[in-house]
Amino acid sequence: MIVSEEQVRNVLIMQRELKAENKRASVAPVKGELSKLPSRTQEINIVKASLSDAPEIRTERVAAIKDHIAQGNYQPTGTRIASKMVNRSLVDSALVQINLK
Secondary structure, three states: OOOOHHHHHHHHHHHHHHHHHHHHHOOOOOOOOHHHHHHHHHHHHHHHHHHHHOOOOOHHHHHHHHHHHHHOOOOOOHHHHHHHHHHHHHHHHHHHHOOOO
16 A cells, blocks of 8 residues: 555644543543544544555556656655655554554
């Protein structure tokens, strides 16, 4: 699955929000906080559904990259490759922490 920069930002934001919620939940619940729980559960379920619907391999993208490689036009930099690897690792780690994987 390809991970965009926007998806990485969204997952990291969600992870920060969940950590903050967990921290708040460890103290006595504030009146009205419990009413927010179902909406957060719905958000997580929406994310789970969208991830499960996403194809593991985007065949049209793979074909386009193969064409670029064959033509000698695909020359990713080490920085770009490293960035994608780090982003993928961050997203995987965040998803495991919130039980989406």
